[in-house]
Structure formats: C-alpha cells, structure tokens
Amino acid sequence: MIALELEREAISKISPVKLEKYLEDKGWTKTKVIGDIAAVWSYQKTDKTVGVLVPLDRDFADFDNRMMEVFIILEKVENRPRSAILATLQNTSIIAKAQHREILEFRFSYVYENNQEAPAKKIGSVLKSLQDFLGAIGKSKIQSKRLSVRQEMKSELELSIVETFTGSFGLRLGLSQGQPRQLNLLEDPIAEQAAQDLLELISASTHEDSDILQEKISALYGKSSIKFKSFLTHLSTLQANLSLDWGSVDPGKGGFAEISYTNILRALEIINKKEVENPRRIYLIGKLMLAGVGNNKKYRKFIFEEQESHHDYQGTISKELLKNIGNDLNVGKKLYRATLEETTSVNTATGEEETNYLLVELENLSMDN
Structure with a gap:
C-alpha cells in the first residue's frame, strides 16, 4: 500500500508536457484538446484503438487520478511495469536531487525520417560542442587565475552520459557529482549557472523577436557566444527538433525548453548577422x-x-x-x-x-x- 502511494505521488509529479512528448514518441496521436484542461490521445493497436485522457492543468481536481489512469493504460499497451515507464518519465529534478548533480535531458525528434537511432559521429560532435560551451561559461564567470580553482571548475562542468532513451532518440546527461563549490556565497553553484544560461539561450532562440536572442548573446562574456554558435551548428546537422529538460538540485531551479529544427537554423542566421553587423x-x-x-x-x-x-x-x-x-x-x-x-x-x-x-x-x- 505504501509503495503504491509513493508511486502515485511520483506519477503526479510528472510534467504533462513531458508525458505528451513521450506519447508522441511512442506513436500516439493527439485527437482532441479540451481547452487548457486536458488532451485526448489515441493509439492504434492491431485489433482496436486505445485512448487516454491526459490532464494538462495541475489545479484540476482529479489531476492525480487521471495521471494514474494514463499509466495503467500505458502499462497494458507497452506490456511492461508502470515503474519502468515512470523511470523513463520521472521528473529530472527528483533524479538530480537523488544523484546530487544537475541533470540535462535531451530528446531529438527527426524532421525527415522516423528514426530511433542517432549517428555516433554527429552526436559526438554535438556533445563536444555542448561541453565546450559549458566550459566557456565557467571560464567567463571565474576571475581567479589559480590553476586549482580552474581545474575544480572544469571538473564541476564535466558531462557524463547517464542514460539513453528510445523514441526518436534521447540522452540523459549529468554534470559532476558531489557537493558543488560556490564561487561566492551570494551566487549559485557554477553548474547551476551554466545550465541556466543554456536553457535561457535555447528559449530565446525560439522567440519571435530576434532582439531577445541578440540581447542574450551580447550578455555572454569571452568565448561563450562563439561556443553556443558552434553547439547550434553541430545540432543543425542532426536535422531534428530538440527538447531540453533541466533538473536541478535546487528545488527552485530547473526548467523545460523546446526548439525546432527550423528555429535552430533561424537562430544561426540571427547570430551570423549579428557577427557581421557587430563583430x-x-x-x-x-x-x-x-x-x-x-x-x-x-x-x-x-x-x-x-x-x-x-x-x-x-x-x-x-x-x-x-x-x-x-x-x-x-x-x-x-x-x-x-x-x-x-x-x-x-x-x-x-x-x-x-x-x-x-x-x-x-x-x-x-x-x-
């Protein structure tokens, strides 16, 4: 009974946006939207069509029960335990807190083909450019020239692949484990700051007003803007839409952002234009x-x-x-x-x-x- 209640509590904390993304990756189709309250999704099995009602508003009185119903149906459709499905969808902040590290979860949805794999060379380039960007952010925020301080910062921003996902393709990345060192008691740990900058830049890249992205790029110091451009360039070679789910050790931090392949190309155009006009x-x-x-x-x-x-x-x-x-x-x-x-x-x-x-x-x- 206690285990069931704990499972129900964990399921209720799943982001509806993330759940809908999961359903889409698994071949479900959104057939109806009921305002901001719920969405109807359907899945075609060999002999029949299965439907679920996904609650979108956490203030909805029956939110927890509706979420539990979705997982009960998924358990039958996928023929695997709810706990396994929950592990795939579990809130990244819970994972971050359990592992004592910042978690970055990337999911790629290919535009021109339904592919559940990713080219190793291209993914490798994306990860390297991401690591370079985080490193540049760290260097820009540390004024100390002491080698020990810089080495510690580099270690805190080192990425590790924690898990991969099926669907289109997904990666769960973790920054360094352990107690993060704060540069200043009044500042957030460096890993949190770097993750925050990444999320804000991706969000700004999708904004209709190009000035928002230009302002964010201008606010970066040192090589950070160059490294972000490099990250987007390598990302564009995948020809995929990207979703980023950031889970933080700090309960008040973390977030979710999506950027389409079209907006990745548009963001690169904006950055290139800015370089030409204001190098x-x-x-x-x-x-x-x-x-x-x-x-x-x-x-x-x-x-x-x-x-x-x-x-x-x-x-x-x-x-x-x-x-x-x-x-x-x-x-x-x-x-x-x-x-x-x-x-x-x-x-x-x-x-x-x-x-x-x-x-x-x-x-x-x-x-x-």
Missing part, C-alpha cells in the same frame, strides 16, 4: 610578424604576435586600413596597438571550429614613430 573586437599590443602578403591585393594577410602571451593571431588586413597605412608597416621591430575583428564558422564536413581575424586598426607605439 567581437579584440585589442592587442605586440609586433607584426607578417604584413601585406598575398597575391590578391584586396585580401592582404598578417600575423600579429601579442606581447605578453606571444600568441600569434593570423588573418587579413581590412581594405580601409590598407588605404590608410600604405606600405608604412614595420615587421618584427616596432610595437603596435592592434584592433582585430573576430568572426567564427564551423566546417560542417570536419566539425572543426574556424576563427577568422580582420585587422581594422593599427597604432604605432614605438618612440621613433
């Missing part, structure tokens, strides 16, 4: 190691070595700058203050991220200028 600017002090080289006079190449890190930046010199400076470039000797414009692209064939630099301003800092 990220980098300001450096160092020396020109190569300048004005190239057969095409319109696209002269350069190599600039940053003074402090000795890191080389390579790219092309802008037409306007070439007109202003002419041949007055000193390679390897004079110190310059350079302004570069950075844009990124992802080679969909190789999956490699390509960063392009355009030299737009150059100021001679040497005393003998």
